[in-house]
Amino acid sequence: MKLSSGYIIVGAYADKIRRTLFAQLKDSIKNKEIDPKMVAKASGELNKLLYEILVNKLKLDKGDVVRVMIEYELADSNVVWKWDTLKIEAFKRMAMEEIKSVVEDAISRIEELEEIEEMKFEIEKAGKTDLGDTVYFIKVGDDFAGTLILTPLNGEGLVRGALIKPNPVVIEKMKIETGKDLKQVLVEVVEQKGREIDEGTAEKIVNEIKGMITIKE
Numbered sequence: 001m002k003l004s005s006g007y008i009i010v011g012a013y014a015d016k017i018r019r020t021l022f023a024q025l026k027d028s029i030k031n032k033e034i035d036p037k038m039v040a041k042a043s044g045e046l047n048k049l050l051y052e053i054l055v056n057k058l059k060l061d062k063g064d065v066v067r068v069m070i071e072y073e074l075a076d077s078n079v080v081w082k083w084d085t086l087k088i089e090a091f092k093r094m095a096m097e098e099i100k101s102v103v104e105d106a107i108s109r110i111e112e113l114e115e116i117e118e119m120k121f122e123i124e125k126a127g128k129t130d131l132g133d134t135v136y137f138i139k140v141g142d143d144f145a146g147t148l149i150l151t152p153l154n155g156e157g158l159v160r161g162a163l164i165k166p167n168p169v170v171i172e173k174m175k176i177e178t179g180k181d182l183k184q185v186l187v188e189v190v191e192q193k194g195r196e197i198d199e200g201t202a203e204k205i206v207n208e209i210k211g212m213i214t215i216k217e
Contacts, residue, residue, distance in 0.1 A: 002085075004069045010054055011062030011199040014168055017050070018043040018196050021079070034077050040195075042079035046070065047167050047196060049106055050088075057102040058090060062199050065091040083107045121190050123148070123183040127213035135213050138190055140165050146202070147209040148186060152178065159189055161209060168202035169194030 001024065008016045021043045028034045050068060054060045071085040086107065090099055122139040129135065129149070138146040138161070148161035148171065160173040171194050176185050 001073065002069065002071045005067055007065055007067050007091075009062060010060045010064050010066055013050060013054070013066060013068065014047045014196045015198045017047055017068065025074075025079075028074060034074060034079070038078055042072075042081070044167065044196065046081060049086075049110060051166050053088065053102055053106050054090070057106065058092075058099065060090060060092060083110070121145070121187050123186045123190075125217045126210075127216040129212045130214050133212070135209055136161075136186060138163060146190070147206045148189070149209050149212065150176075150178070150186075155179070159186065161190075162197075162202045162205035163190065163194060164199065164202045164206055167194070168197055168199040170197045170202065170205060171195075 003017070003020055003024065005013055005016050005020065018040070022029075022036075022039055025034060025039055029036055029039065054066060060066065067089040069085075069087045071082040073080050073082070084107075086103060088099060088103060120139075120141050124137045124139055126135045126137045126147075132152065134150045134152075136148040136150065137144060138148060143165065145165040146161060146163035148159055151158040153175070155178065157176050157178040158173055159171070159176055161171045163169045163171070171189060174189070176189065178185070
């Protein structure tokens with residue numbers, strides 16, 4: 001099978017990849033040949049690699065146009081990407097050989113990139129809102145990556161937020177335990193609970209939460 005994003009701006013590629021993959025596999029999902037969670041996981045893996053290529057390496061702007069094509073197969077109820085078939089067309093004044101070199105380099109470091117992303121999320125308390133909610137900044141290494149807002153609720157908490165790196169995702173409202181090792185709980189929320197969205201929407205949510213801070217830490 002082959003996935004193609006079609007011509008899409010960089011700021012919207014992640015959502016298009018996810019929607020296209022789900023559309024292609026809707027019959028397999030219906031027939032219980034694959035769990036929707038595994039489809040979401042596969043789209044996340046591809047989008048993480050694409051973020052490294054398009055944003056970190058090629059330095060494309062979110063308004064630049066790209067087309068992503070890659071083949072895959074279903075094996076043992078998983079989406080298995082055929083990484084050597086990954087092709088990217090980028091409509092910017094860059095030599096194709098430069099793009100090819102970056103793609104090959106990123107593919108060769110897939111496992112390394114996964115390990116880095118798993119290790120470097122950090123949670124930093126940023127301040128309070130007028131209503132007593134707590135705002136946290138999410139860091140990736142030394143870089144700002146997103147925001148969370150936590151509302152206390154009878155010994156528990158409701159948390160929501162968004163990430164703009166390494167992949168733009170929304171962290172939809174969910175209940176968490178706030179008693180022990182809260183920052184570790186929040187890291188786990190960031191790592192596991194995000195739904196991919198376009199970059200512009202993620203930035204809007206992040207800035208909205210930032211703007212709610214009235215008392216800085």
